[in-house]
Amino acid sequence: HERVGKLIVACDESEVPVLHDLHKRGTANGVKGLEILDGKQVEQLEPNVKVVAALHSPNTGICDFGALCKSFVNDVLKTGKGALHLNFEVTNIEKIGEKVLVSGKEPGQAGPYKTVKATNVITCAGLYSDQVGRAGGGDVYPKLVSFRGTYYQMKPQYRDICKRNIYPVPSGGGIPVGVHFTPTCNQERGHQMIIGPGATMAFAREGYKFFDVNFSELLRSLGHLGLWSFVAKNPVMSVQELYRDLNQEAFLAQARRLIPSLTSDMTEPSFAGVMAQVFDNSGTAAADFIFETGPLDGRVLHV
Numbered sequence: 001h002e003r004v005g006k007l008i009v010a011c012d013e014s015e016v017p018v019l020h021d022l023h024k025r026g027t028a029n030g031v032k033g034l035e036i037l038d039g040k041q042v043e044q045l046e047p048n049v050k051v052v053a054a055l056h057s058p059n060t061g062i063c064d065f066g067a068l069c070k071s072f073v074n075d076v077l078k079t080g081k082g083a084l085h086l087n088f089e090v091t092n093i094e095k096i097g098e099k100v101l102v103s104g105k106e107p108g109q110a111g112p113y114k115t116v117k118a119t120n121v122i123t124c125a126g127l128y129s130d131q132v133g134r135a136g137g138g139d140v141y142p143k144l145v146s147f148r149g150t151y152y153q154m155k156p157q158y159r160d161i162c163k164r165n166i167y168p169v170p171s172g173g174g175i176p177v178g179v180h181f182t183p184t185c186n187q188e189r190g191h192q193m194i195i196g197p198g199a200t201m202a203f204a205r206e207g208y209k210f211f212d213v214n215f216s217e218l219l220r221s222l223g224h225l226g227l228w229s230f231v232a233k234n235p236v237m238s239v240q241e242l243y244r245d246l247n248q249e250a251f252l253a254q255a256r257r258l259i260p261s262l263t264s265d266m267t268e269p270s271f272a273g274v275m276a277q278v279f280d281n282s283g284t285a286a287a288d289f290i291f292e293t294g295p296l297d298g299r300v301l302h303v
Contacts (some may be wrong), residue, residue, distance in 0.1 A: 002185050006060035006165035007042060009051040011257045018169040019055045026057070031116075033058045048259045062188035085116065093121060093136030095296040102136075121296075124303040127205050127276050133302040137295035142278040142286070145221045146205050149197025150245055152252070153270040159193050160297050161266070165256050167191060171237075181252035194270055195255050200241040201227070208272045210245055229283025 010016045017122035019036055026034050035056050037045075042054045077166075089107040093100060102116045130144045154161055156196035168178035177199075184192045201221065221227060231238045244251040248264055256262050276283040278286035292302040 001063035002058060002183075003061040004164050004183050006046075006057040006167065006218055007037075007043070007049065007054040008048065008057075008167045008169060009049065009054040009258055010169055011051050013052055015169045016053050019053055022055050022169075025107055026055075027087075031057065031059075044302075046166065047165060048161055049166055050260050051258065062165070062185055066186060066188070076205060084118055088114065090132050091133075092137060093094060093123070093296070093300060094297055095137075098297060100299045103135070104136060118248070119232050119299070121300045122303065123300065129276060129303065132134055132297075133292060136300050136302060138292050138302045140299075142280075143220075143226075144276045144278060145224055145226055145227050146207055146217075146274050147199055147277045148202040148203040148207055148210075148245070148272055149199055150251070150272045151194045151196030151270040152267040153189070153195065154193040155268055158266040159191070161193060161259060161262065168258065180253065181255070183256065189270075194269065195252070196270070197243055197273060198245050200245045202274055206274060208274055224279065225281045226279030226283055229281060230279050230285065233283050247273070 008019065008022060012020050013237050023034050023036055033056075037054045037056050039050070040049055040050050042049055042056075043104070045056070073084055077084065085104075087106045088104045088196075090102060090104045091113070094103075095101075097118050099119065101119045102118065102121060104116075105111050105113050108112075120135065123129065123136060127144065127146055130138075130142065134140060163175055163183065165183065166181040168180060171178055177197075179196055179198070182194050184194055202212065203210075203218045204212045205217045206212070207214075230294040240250075244254070248267075248269075252262060252264055252267065278290060289303055295302060
């Protein structure tokens with residue numbers, strides 16, 4: 001991990017009040033060292049960033065989250081009281097007596113089925129959290145829609161275009177954080193600077209590419225009233241995000257609001273991530289985790 005710092009930037013005067021609101025909220029929540037910088041002060045820290053003002057968080061850090069998860073697993077295994085089951089597709093969760101039984105099998109296979117017993121169960125299944133939740137006595141709502149975020153990265157010789165996390169102010173329009181610059185320090189990419197992500201609906205639950213399509217999953221998403229309400233509220237953004245997912249130049253135009261000197265020949269394609277998004281029927285995107293605590297006599301917590 002590294003403590004690299006972060007700048008949330010205002011590209012014009014209309015965005016400056018958002019910085020002051022974030023500063024107030026962050027300070028109230030105990031974030032140390034926050035300060036508002038003007039454009040010249042920003043350039044002293046990051047010469048390539050040309051903005052009106054920024055919120056500086058000097059203590060923001062980055063980590064190799066894959067390595068972090070492996071460390072958590074090792075901590076559990078060292079206790080001698082835990083086990084890790086991979087390739088285990090959960091198909092049913094039921095309470096029998098005072099125990100909860102979690103049944104599953106290898107993904108894509110007919111069997112054999114395996115069962116894990118527990119006193120209490122927490123499910124946190126990401127893109128499949130609604131499906132696993134229903135398998136464990138959860139409500140039919142919320143229903144998830146998969147959204148893909150595509151990234152580019154700086155070519156090695158341009159890696160030092162900036163040193164910190166450089167983020168735009170929150171859009172307030174729904175899902176996108178906005179295209180931003182993020183340094184990495186993980187085993188797969190080493191020390192790199194990634195640019196992104198976009199935020200467009202995926203046409204499959206695991207739609208990591210634009211043309212990854214699963215028609216049954218797509219129809220299920222298109223039947224979600226909340227999705228259509230969101231699109232109705234944000235029609236321009238919805239179309240723009242689809243277009244940017246296919247057009248590198250349009251994608252990088254968003255990044256140039258933060259660093260105007262960025263050119264497409266400095267970048268190369270990188271990875272894409274898919275996230276589980278929840279909308280209520282009014283089209284409002286969930287801003288945080290949703291916890292369901294009641295299933296199976298309170299023995300199961302669905303996240």
